[in-house]
Amino acid sequence: MERRQSPVDLQSITPQECTFDVLLSVLHGTPFFAPLSHEEVQAIAASFRQVDFAAGEPIHHYGTDARRLEVVAAGTVKLTRPTITGRDVLLEILGPGSFFGSVDLLGQATHAETATANTDCCILIASTDEFRRILQAHPAAAIASLEYVAGRLQAAHDTIEQLSAYPVERRLASTILKLADTLGREADEGLLVDMPLSRQDLADMTGTTVETVSRLMSTFRKDGLIQSGRRWVAVVDRDGLERLASDEISPI
């Protein structure tokens, strides 16, 4: 039923992957700086310093001081909110080129989310003051940033819609599809979500419990929609999943 070994390659990001050249190309690939020239990006790169984190390591905690902006250069990062009930909320999983930290350059003195290295990763860090200076000098970058954040607002609204109006089965199907589309890689198992992903992660993303996720994934597997194992998932029947993720209650 399940493959034994995880097909997800938990390769470490070796330090040399984080050379200045990589930093440059990551920044240029970022929505913020895409409209700028190579020279401009090169000047901006000087404002960022690079820090490596091992998988599982905290990058910053909810409530700590926040006067900095971070960009994922390599690896993936989890953005979560801790809750007193112990049940964490997983807001976003960010891949290379995404940014996080004190998005709001304004008053916001503390982080509103906890960021954790999901895989080994390399993070570029700039202070918000430096970032503000860059945006002032490059209006195109400011507009690009605005568009980027507006896109994430849309995505957040999507999630709110899901949580408000749809049952867990649909939310889970939708979440798996979204992950496959963002981080998918064609593999023997199907369209593999190329990232370690536990049932707990999926539960925290869909606002449910590990047990419920496990049960649903078992039936998804039985129905030939997905393949899955310990900390990995792959989409097998994309159309089938999509039917679950959009209201089509199967007729007959």
Next chain:
Amino acid sequence: MERRQSPVDLQSITPQECTFDVLLSVLHGTPFFAPLSHEEVQAIAASFRQVDFAAGEPIHHYGTDARRLEVVAAGTVKLTRPTITGRDVLLEILGPGSFFGSVDLLGQATHAETATANTDCCILIASTDEFRRILQAHPAAAIASLEYVAGRLQAAHDTIEQLSAYPVERRLASTILKLADTLGREADEGLLVDMPLSRQDLADMTGTTVETVSRLMSTFRKDGLIQSGRRWVAVVDRDGLERLASDEISPI
């Protein structure tokens, strides 16, 4: 138990409230243009045209073409998402100075939300092209916009946390408090949410049903936390509500 008449004044926005002067002061009060000089705002105002809507009237529908940006000048506007199950999701209620429409200036060709006039209201409309031109000319406005949208992203993340992790009672208490803080006015009944607000609205904001909201509000009323009636709510015991809205399960 309940007051008979609604203490919320459903005053119409008379057309003369939407003079050019009002338009100017609203735009200047907007987070986007706050950092600009009076003269700059005056020039920008020319890009906006003004349209009035009666309470209940649709301003734009989900899925229609979206190449425009709208600012609330007077009144309040509801941003909703329709769902096939019939259960609508109420994402935000916007007051004067808030903006909506195609936040994402980019590709986004259709509206992601339905906007409805909650009260009679006056809306300022500009095309996204004009808006983009304004931002390009005024980097300070672009940065202010970025901060504004980032703030709304935070708020959306708050909502996601609520929906993912907390029971309905807490979500409802929290939502009422937030509304009272944003749109509250001291009145005989307590801190009155100065806006017509049905049980259905509250249900759509908290991801639950009218019946559940009604039941909970009845007990809130019995416990002396709120006062409420047909399409209005007022906070009586702020601390009590806040205790419900933050994990403090009453001891003993």
Next chain:
DNA sequence: CGGGTCGTTGAGGAAGCTCAAGAATCGTGG
């Protein structure tokens, strides 16, 4: 005063949670 909208309350049922135990997988040290 009568029709329409909005709110309240009840009874029954279903979705999903909690608690609990056991199985599979992984990493590590011998």
Next chain:
DNA sequence: CCACGATTCTTGAGCTTCCTCAACGACCCG
């Protein structure tokens, strides 16, 4: 290479929360 502990996943049973369906009462406006 194997054994062990730790983590992750699975499955079951009972129960709670909340939804659904339904009826009725209150308020509003013409």
